[in-house]
Amino acid sequence: MDALALSRHPLWGWGYSDPTTLFGGVKCLETIDFFHKAVEMTDMVKKFGDFTANDKINLIVHKGEVHALLGENGAGKTTLMNVLYGLYKPTSGSVKINGNLLNIKDPNVAIKNGIGMVHxxxxxxxxxxxxxxxxxxxxxxxxxxxxxxxxxxxxxxxxxxxxxxxxxxxxxxxxxxxxxxxxxxxxxxxxRGAQILILDEPTAVLTPQEIQELAQIIQNLTREGKSIIIITHKLKEIKQMADFCTIIRRGKHIDTVEVAKVTEEDLASKMVGRDVIFKVAKEKQLRGDKALEIKNLVVQDARGLPVVNNLSLELHKGEILGIAGIDGNGQKELIEAVTGLRKVKSGTVSVQGKNITNLSPGKIINKHKISHIPEDRQKRGLIFEFDIAENLILETYFKPAFSKWFTLIKERIYSNAKDLIHKFDIRPEESEIPAKALSGGNQQKMIIAREVSNEPEILIAAQPTRGLDVGAIEYVHEALINQRNQGKAVLLVSFELDEVINVSDRIAVIFEGKIVGIVDAQDADEKQIGLMMAGGTE
Amino acid sequence: MKKDARLKKRFNIRGIKDFLLSGSLGVTLISVFLGFMVGAIVLLIAGFNPVEGYFAILKGIFSKPKYMSYVVIYSTPLIITGLSVAFAMRTGLFNIGAEGQYIVGAMVAAMAGYYFHLPMVLHIIVCIFLAALAAAAWGGLAGFIKAKFGVHEVISTIMLNWTALYLSNWAVTLKSFGKQGTGKSFAIQETARIDLFGQWKITEAGIDFIRSHKVLGDILKSPVNLGILAAFLLAFLMWYTLNKTTLGYQLRAVGYNPNAAEYGGINVNRSIVTSMCIAGGLAGTAGALQIMGVSHRIAKLATMEGYGFDGIAVSLIGNNTGIGSVLAGFLFGSLKYGGSKIQDAIDAPTEVINIMVGTIILFVAMPKLIKLIFSFKKGK
Known part of the structure; x- marks a missing residue:
């Protein structure tokens, strides 16, 4: 912060030397009152047993400022905010709100002192x-x-x-x-009178349009003198919304920067600790034969409403077809119908000419070679109490490779795990620890290892990078592209438009259970797709 | 040495206290201890000397070989119904129906034991097999209702318990099966009994033997039978099935996370039915062994005997494992048998035993509370 020169601008009041115009003409620094520290956290340490989640983190947020907390998953951002909101008791360190030293022992104290949190x-x-x-x-x-x-x-x-x-x-x-x-x-x-608002991953579930609206709301709030802290790992939104950004890596305070003066690449490398390649590298490739064909599919939800409504789609070998859409437009039900987890009301699903409509999940996995990286990995993808080796055989435990006369062959199960742990870089490298002890990224690696090693013809990936950090996202994208390069068909469903555009060859937009448009990823226009996602006609 | 270090690392054991607080075994031991403490307090409040009371219980369990033998006999059905509940629990189902499955098993064993005339060993096998089969169907029915119609097994098994009770009571009224006017069925054939030396005991040589051999004779005064061996065998089979076989893998997967099991291609509904069948079969075996080894007949019941319900307690205390059920079954059996002595010895009500068992379960179910109690003592 010292490097920045603080001065009083004749028009904008106190601010750094060059009040910068940001995305869409949103001007940020003007609202900041640099003489009023709304939040001042000094040398915050939070330990969980032997694990140090926050290691001497400093954070200063002024009145009227938007401050982003950037870090990978498990870096300690949410922990820090939970301390501020009184959900955790800090091991050491001091918190000052509006200059007063406070002991925030529970959320009630936080609320009383004007702190609000949107989880x-x-x-x-x-x-x-x-x-x-x-x-x-x-x-x-x-x-x-x-x-x-x-x-x-x-x-x-x-x-x-x-x-x-x-x-x-x-x-x-x-x-x-x-x-x-x-x-x-x-x-x-x-x-409840919040003056300081903490937003935890506020854009994770929003459409591009809604994100714009949120940016506007945040601007309105700061104009009224509110301070905003945004927890995020999305760089684009930091550039768009925040004035300052504190980067946390493995519980340590790495840097606090003025957002206007750094690039997204700078932020990413500070967050991860190395350079990050954003653009997914993939060779051009001609797509092959039809692998999966969905015709006039109708799927109902629990209330009997047709959430997938007369949907038709074709997926070819050697391509990644991305499905862009806002959460709740039938993506989940579409995937469950294709993988046999949900009954199809009408219409057909066929794999290489064979009808697989309403077959059991087991048949679809093993006979028709469809693998599925589930949207909710904790609910569907793994069994917490099973160790890594046991989780890795979830679909193949009965096969001769792992059992004989209905008895599991332990040596083979564990040597299989050892191979896959090594090949897919799952950490820690121990096959006997339960899946619940793994980080989200490693749980996902484990699921990918299982699904890919099952040698599928079709890989369905639903929200495969949700909640993962930059490094793990790179890894998942590479795995998907690898499958495509081997001539397999990949269906990618994601609520992150950037991801869909980046990774896919073709993009299908889903809205209210229908495909409302298919575009080539190369000439995809984010605004146009965003509009289609929201049901706009074009 | 190396393994020891690894164990220490895995469980993060630093001392006895950490050990007790780290695993479920430790929590169980503390819970048992606390259960005894609460029992003592209750005795004290009721105006009895708890030391005398516990001494009477201990004496009632260990002072004679016959008593110890009775403890084993009391424990046998509890261990097996405990296994039944534990098996279902491990696969994500709460088998409150062990009671009804026990009754069905007992009834079928009594019928097969009375109606059939078969050679010695074969008769025993047929009786157990048919009883287990009928009880498996009884349990499986609850599983089927859950899989097909989504009715929770707690509801369906409770109702099936009563159905089983009245079915059994009706069977006793059958002219060909029930001894008219006694409210009891005819005794099973000698060939279907699993008592040790049951016939020989009442011969003259037997009586002489019992008189002259102090220890063995005393043991033979109780209805010693082979049931306990079956209980051990079943506990082992349960452990093996759950942990070593593909079926066990499948059932455990469904138990831990049915959504993930379904996603992985496991037929969840079939697993539920299978698991309830196995649980039912176990409880039914307990009933059969009790008939074939101890009572030799069924009687008209005004209310349930509680073997199946006690099995729930045994399973909970035994942390839903095979070996745990065996140990907890013995604990429960000794308390039940030894506790009955407290009335004669110091005139205290035997209900204090139920209070103790209840307290133990309460604490077992609240490992966090135990940890809390101990960390307060540490002054953290």
């Missing part, structure tokens, strides 16, 4: 209205403890108007889009 997974009561959710735990009451909903609604409407957080106070939360739900969470924090 990655929203904490809303779905059948309640927006207002009911916002006042929950802090209800406006008339006498006798009767809730004064009218008054509360008015307050919520005022708040939402003031900050541009458009949302209907009477709508039920379950009817709202994810972006709107996030706005409800932010309103909830503001309703």
């Amino acid at each position: 990655q997974h929203f904490m809303l009561v779905e059948p309640f209205t927006v207002t009911q959710n916002i006042i929950l735990g802090n209800e406006t009451t008339k006498s006798m403890g009767i809730i004064d909903l009218k008054k509360a609604e008015k307050q919520v409407a005022e708040l939402s108007k003031r900050y541009g957080l458009t949302v209907d106070p009477n709508a039920l939360v379950q009817d709202l889009s994810v972006g709107s739900q996030q706005r409800v969470e932010i309103l909830k924090a503001l309703y």
